[in-house]
Every structure is written in structure tokens, then in C-alpha cells.
Amino acid sequence: MQKPYRLLELLLLVFVLLGGPAAEAQKVGLVLSGGGAKGLAHVGVLEVLEKNQIPIDYIVGTSMGAIVGGMYAAGYSPREIKEIVLKPEFQNWVSGQPLEGKVYNYYDDDYNPAALHLRLALDSTLKARVTPKLVDDVTLNYVLATMLAPAGAVSGYNFDKLLVPYRSVASEVFTREKVVQRNGSLSDAVRNSMAFPLAFRPIRQADGRYLFDGAVVDNFPTDVMREEFKPDIIIGVNVGDVAFDKYPKEKDDELLTNTILFVGFNGADTTSVGRNGVFIQPNITGFTAGDFNKVGQLVALGKQAAERKLDELLTRIPRREDTLALQQRRRSFQEQAPRPDFKQITVQGVPPQQQAFIRRFFQRTGSVYSPGDVEEGYYRLVNNDFFNNVYPRVRYDTKQQGYVMNLDARQNSNLTTDLGVLLSSRSMSNFYLGGAYRYLNRLLYTVHADATIGRFYNGAEGTFRVSIPGKAPFYIEPLITFNNFNYQDTGILLGSTAQNTQLQQRDLKTGVVVGYSPNYRSRFILSGSVFRLRDRFANANEINSGDQLDQNRLNGLTAAVQFQRNSLNRRQYAVSGRRAEFRFRGVVGEEKYTPGSTAVGLTSRTKDHQWLQAKFYTEQYFTFHKVDSVGRRVHAWGYTIDAVATTQGRFSTYRSSLTSSAAFLPLPDSRTLFLDRYRGTAYAALGLRYIKGIAGSLEWRSEVYVHTLFRPWERLDRNTLLASRGTTISRPYLTAMTGVVYQTPVGPASLQFIHYDDPDHKFGVFAHIGYVLFRERPLD
Numbered sequence: 001m002q003k004p005y006r007l008l009e010l011l012l013l014v015f016v017l018l019g020g021p022a023a024e025a026q027k028v029g030l031v032l033s034g035g036g037a038k039g040l041a042h043v044g045v046l047e048v049l050e051k052n053q054i055p056i057d058y059i060v061g062t063s064m065g066a067i068v069g070g071m072y073a074a075g076y077s078p079r080e081i082k083e084i085v086l087k088p089e090f091q092n093w094v095s096g097q098p099l100e101g102k103v104y105n106y107y108d109d110d111y112n113p114a115a116l117h118l119r120l121a122l123d124s125t126l127k128a129r130v131t132p133k134l135v136d137d138v139t140l141n142y143v144l145a146t147m148l149a150p151a152g153a154v155s156g157y158n159f160d161k162l163l164v165p166y167r168s169v170a171s172e173v174f175t176r177e178k179v180v181q182r183n184g185s186l187s188d189a190v191r192n193s194m195a196f197p198l199a200f201r202p203i204r205q206a207d208g209r210y211l212f213d214g215a216v217v218d219n220f221p222t223d224v225m226r227e228e229f230k231p232d233i234i235i236g237v238n239v240g241d242v243a244f245d246k247y248p249k250e251k252d253d254e255l256l257t258n259t260i261l262f263v264g265f266n267g268a269d270t271t272s273v274g275r276n277g278v279f280i281q282p283n284i285t286g287f288t289a290g291d292f293n294k295v296g297q298l299v300a301l302g303k304q305a306a307e308r309k310l311d312e313l314l315t316r317i318p319r320r321e322d323t324l325a326l327q328q329r330r331r332s333f334q335e336q337a338p339r340p341d342f343k344q345i346t347v348q349g350v351p352p353q354q355q356a357f358i359r360r361f362f363q364r365t366g367s368v369y370s371p372g373d374v375e376e377g378y379y380r381l382v383n384n385d386f387f388n389n390v391y392p393r394v395r396y397d398t399k400q401q402g403y404v405m406n407l408d409a410r411q412n413s414n415l416t417t418d419l420g421v422l423l424s425s426r427s428m429s430n431f432y433l434g435g436a437y438r439y440l441n442r443l444l445y446t447v448h449a450d451a452t453i454g455r456f457y458n459g460a461e462g463t464f465r466v467s468i469p470g471k472a473p474f475y476i477e478p479l480i481t482f483n484n485f486n487y488q489d490t491g492i493l494l495g496s497t498a499q500n501t502q503l504q505q506r507d508l509k510t511g512v513v514v515g516y517s518p519n520y521r522s523r524f525i526l527s528g529s530v531f532r533l534r535d536r537f538a539n540a541n542e543i544n545s546g547d548q549l550d551q552n553r554l555n556g557l558t559a560a561v562q563f564q565r566n567s568l569n570r571r572q573y574a575v576s577g578r579r580a581e582f583r584f585r586g587v588v589g590e591e592k593y594t595p596g597s598t599a600v601g602l603t604s605r606t607k608d609h610q611w612l613q614a615k616f617y618t619e620q621y622f623t624f625h626k627v628d629s630v631g632r633r634v635h636a637w638g639y640t641i642d643a644v645a646t647t648q649g650r651f652s653t654y655r656s657s658l659t660s661s662a663a664f665l666p667l668p669d670s671r672t673l674f675l676d677r678y679r680g681t682a683y684a685a686l687g688l689r690y691i692k693g694i695a696g697s698l699e700w701r702s703e704v705y706v707h708t709l710f711r712p713w714e715r716l717d718r719n720t721l722l723a724s725r726g727t728t729i730s731r732p733y734l735t736a737m738t739g740v741v742y743q744t745p746v747g748p749a750s751l752q753f754i755h756y757d758d759p760d761h762k763f764g765v766f767a768h769i770g771y772v773l774f775r776e777r778p779l780d
Helices: 001-019 023-024 036-051 064-073 078-086 089-095 138-147 149-155 186-193 222-229 250-256 292-307 310-316 322-336 354-359 369-383 652-660
Strands: 028-032 059-064 115-122 129-130 166-171 180-181 208-215 233-237 278-280 342-348 387-397 402-411 415-424 430-440 443-455 457-470 474-486 503-519 522-537 550-566 579-594 605-629 631-646 682-695 698-709 714-715 722-726 733-744 747-755 763-769
Touching: 001 550, 023 631, 028 036, 028 064, 028 222, 036 064, 036 078, 036 233, 036 292, 036 342, 036 402, 059 064, 059 222, 059 369, 064 078, 064 166, 064 186, 078 089, 078 292, 089 138, 089 292, 138 186, 138 369, 138 387, 149 186, 149 322, 166 186, 166 222, 180 186, 186 208, 233 292, 278 310, 292 747, 322 503, 354 402, 354 430, 369 387, 369 402, 369 747, 415 747, 522 652, 550 652, 605 682, 652 714, 652 722
Parallel strands: 028 059, 028 233, 059 166, 233 278, 342 402
Antiparallel strands: 115 129, 115 415, 166 180, 166 208, 387 402, 415 430, 415 763, 430 443, 443 457, 457 474, 474 503, 503 522, 522 550, 550 579, 579 605, 605 631, 631 682, 682 698, 698 733, 714 722, 733 747, 747 763
């Protein structure tokens, strides 16, 4: 009688394994740990699970696991998540680098050579509060808020009603209490869970609490999965550290030196998935929490780890998720999302007057704010130094039948300081210091001053800007600028002639600028100023220490109208984006020439000048990225077109005609060299650039330029110092540079080998660390 019963038990077991009612009822929970960049391996695991029809009924995640899990729960497929994290933009989101096209906010600031930008808040009692330097999260916050907003609207902000029921784990900053997030803003839940201390700032919640990374208290939240969803089986994917049963004496040094995050993350208990659970541990030895540039490798390692466990997964989880049914369910969920129309912008955390000012950054298209309108206004706002720590929340309002963006702007920085240092292989090293104070009433008022001190270059500038946001955002800015260039000892390997080294140029400009910025990347400028130029120079190749230099002064008025557009990704040594400028300038001035001891036969003279100048400049890069065992590396080509045409007439001497003319300055060090063949009243130039990433932030960069002068200045004859016009078009002149560039926290570091088509500066070596940037001269 026992044999029939045993046979019946065996048949029931087979029935269950083949997908009977018990198998159909089996619920599967997926737990994704934190681990920074290593958490990108979760994407590869998801690919394997979905490809093999292994169901995912619940998801719980911490830190990076909360991001990947939140995206999957919001209706993104593993393929879509993989495409997102493989994009170059993803590196910028998580590292705090600005997106292409969001580098220069022309409405608020011009670029400068500062490497350190410090924000402070000065209150009515004159107490200063320093804003700590963390990862710049303005892009990440906006991307998460807008990317996850549709899923939040569909689910009614109940995480049980997402495509896959979801939980994320965070920690309360002050009490260290574990917080399980079950409802509300999905982007908040993800952002809170990844706010690792000393990296990302915690976000203030509606109840006043600050939450940060759940990895500190529970990096492998299998207990949360059991308590919240009670699944039949848990798949646990761990990319963080594991809990050791005994002290790991054999590998303690390796663990501690490999990553400091080891002491911050809560270790994973490999047995916590349960006896029937499946524990997946990708082999990510050698990777750190910051290796976001190795996303392709990490996704592949996650895929490999899941495939190694595939037999176990298929055996323990006999139920299958129909692929077509899942795709249809995902598509149906996504199609329920409301149209991306924003009906209202609200502000909290600042006084009413400041709230009204913030709202003016956002302009409607018709009766609603389009996604483009919201993005433009947001990036304008967050890059205004008066408002930092702006946090966006997007929520669907059923009454208004549209989305509402709420901006939490609880802090403001009214005082900023800038610091920059340039160290060079030539005598052109300098120190830059700047500061600004901002005051907001109905308009934003900014007082700014900066100075550069060095042997070759000294300069200073003071401005007072009134910023007026609105449908046509513009600013008015009175300014005063001083420049002093001393070309002595800035020559390259083979030295320079006395004519080029015994040269000093000084200028002072006082004027007013009115700028109109129709969008983040471009602006129109109308300017007018009074200027004073003074050039001192020699006329002979050999001079004595007692010789007196010629002096040429030009005092006058100038007005200009110009258009500028800039989406380059860096202030210097860009590898992506585009910059364009067109300018039309008028000049009226009086020249006063005083000859020195090297101006034999010349006398003092005064002459009036009037001329017009037109300038066109553009550079653009075509960027590709290669992913290999070293990580993501840039590969880019670029071109430059630069042309100037003026009606400028002849000055008192050949040398003064050159010092007053426009200059072609193709390389960073070109401003530090006075090259006769690179100056004239009209020229045209074409340049090609090639950049190849070597490893990390190290790049090999090569540039070549060809330019020609139209009716260049020449000496009238061998026996005179006067200038005359040359042939219609000069021969082409070649400039070339090759070298390496490394991006450091204090600015770019570069070693370059340079060729100029000039008899006194044919070959040279130039090395520097820091930005090689100078203020504009009055007639530039």
C-alpha cells in the first residue's frame, strides 16, 4: 500500500515543478544592494532574468540598487536601462559634471580661470556659512525627477501600484534610523537612498527630516523584502561588501586600501536570502564605487554572474513570465502616463519676493510650460550662484490635469570667492583671485571684482550687474577692466628678438554692457566703452640696457554688437560641443606717438583714426567614445574657422601698426608671444583638432592651423621704420601642436610641442597646470 502513495507524492512533485497551481502562486522578490558604480552590474542581472522569463514580482533596493530597481519598477526594460547608463551623459549625472550645452550660463556669468569656486552665505549678523563642496547634483536631481515622474503619476504615488511593487531603503541623518520608502515621490525615494555621506547632500523631506544613503544601515535589505512583501523566494544581488564570520586577517590590508567605502557600507549576509533563495555576487574585484566610466564592463560582469546561477534559478523558480505578456503590460503601464505638460511652477523655502524672482526664470509656451521651457528655466536657475541647493519635485495634479514642478530653494549664497593658479614652464605663471556679492530685491544685483597677478600678465576687473529674468531675460553691466602684458622672457626654446621681447601693452576700459540671453547657450551683446591703450616697444633686434622704448598711445571710444553661442564641455581643451561668435565693432580714437632711442629719424606725431571691424569665429567637435578594458575613452575630431576684416589704417610705425592690429591666437600660449606674421588688419584661418583618450582623464591632443593675411603690414623699405601694405594675400602660414592634456582638480595640466611659422619662434615646448585664460582687451 505504501508504493501507490509514494508514486502519488512523486507525481504531485513533478506537477508542481512543471508549473501546476503551486508554481503559479510562487512570488519572487529581487533585492539589489548598493555599491556605487559597481551597482551597474544589476542591469546585467536584470537582462538575464528577463531573457530567461524568470519573474520579478517585487523589488527592494538600496543606493545604486534603488536607482536600477526604481527604473525597472517604473516601466523601463533592462535594454532601456542599459542604453541609459551607457550614454556619455550618464557619467555626467553621477559625477556632477554639467551636461553638454549646460556649461556656460551666459545670462549669469562669464568664464574665468578660477579652479576653486567657494560659495558662502552672509546673514544680517555678518556670520558666514560655507557651503561644503559635494558632488554637484543639479543635473542628477532634474533627470531623476523628470524620468520617474510619469510612473509616479500612473501609480498615484503608491509604490505598490508601480509596474513592479517597489521599496527603497534610506537612513535618517541624525538618528541613523532605517527608513523604508513605500509611497510619495519615486524620484525622492531613489535620490534619498543614494545620498552617500560626504558625496551627495541629503535632501530635506516634507516632514523636515533629512535622509541619506540606506547602504550605511542596510546595504542588502533582504529583511525589508520579507517584511514588506513576504515572497516565496528571494533573489539577492550583492555588489557591496560581505559580512565576515571572522576577522579577515589574510586580506584586511587589501580590503581597507581598495576602497574607503568598505567602512561605510553595511556588509551583506550571504545567507539572508534564505535556504531556497538564490544569492548572486558578481566578480567585481578591482572595481571601485567611482568607476562609472567602466559601465560596459560592470553590466557584463552582472550578466555573467546571473548566467552562472541560471540553472539554480530555473530549478528553484519553475514559474515563467511570458515575454510578450510582460512587454504588453509594460507598454500598457507607460501609455497611461499623462502628457508632459507643466501647468504650474511653485517655490518654497525662500521669502515671497525671492519666490517671485525664481518663477520668472520659467517662461511658458502657450498656455503650459513645455518640457523644454522647464529644463531651460531650471538650468538657468541652478547655475545662478545666489540660488544653490535647489531641488526639483515633479508631481501630477489631477485637478489641473498637468504636472506641477515644485522647487525647494532653502539656501542662498550671496557671497562667492574664486581662486586660480597658473604654473607654467615660462615666466607667465600667475595667481587669480575673485569675489562677488549678490543682493536680491525685485532684481538681482551682483558686485564682482577680480585680479590676476603675474610676471607676464597683470589684470583686474570690476563689474556691477543688474539681472532681469523674464520672457526676454537680459542684464545691464557697467564695468572697468585693466590689462598689462609684458612680453619679456616669454619666448620659447630658441629665444626671441629684442623687438618681440622688449614689448609692453597696457589698456584700461570703462564701459557698459547690455546682454540678452534668449536661451542658456547663447546671448546677444551691445557694448560701449571709453578706452586707453599704451604700447611700448623696440624697433631694433639688438638694444642696450639704456635704450628708451617707443611709446604709442591710443585713446578713444568703441561700440560693438555681437552674438555668442557656446556649448563646449570645458573652458579650455574642449572635446565636445560648439562655440560660435560674430562681432561688428566701430572704433574712434586719437593716436599719440613718442619715439624712443631705437626710432632713428622719427618724430612725435598725433593722428586720428576711425575704423570698422568684423569678426567671425567658430569651433565644433565631433565626439565618439570607445569602451574597452581601460574604461570609457574619448575620441574626437574638431575644426576651427577664424576670420577678421577691418578698415583700420596705418599707424605711426610698422611696429605700432602691428601692436594695434587684430591677432590670430590659435593656441593657449599664443597670447604670450608677439608674432609679426600672426597680426594684421585682415586674416582668415582654418584649424583641425584631434583628441584621443589614453586613460582616465589623460588625453593626447594634436592641432594644426593654416592662416593667411590679407594685405599684411610690411616695412616701407629696409632703411625706414614706417609701415606699408604688402601683397594682396600672404603665403599660408602653418601652426602645429601635439601633446598630452590631463584634467586635474586645479585645472588642465598639459605638455605641448609647438611649431609656429615665425623665424624667432619656430619650435618650442610649453608646459602648464591651470587655465591659460586672459581678460578681453578693449578692441578684441
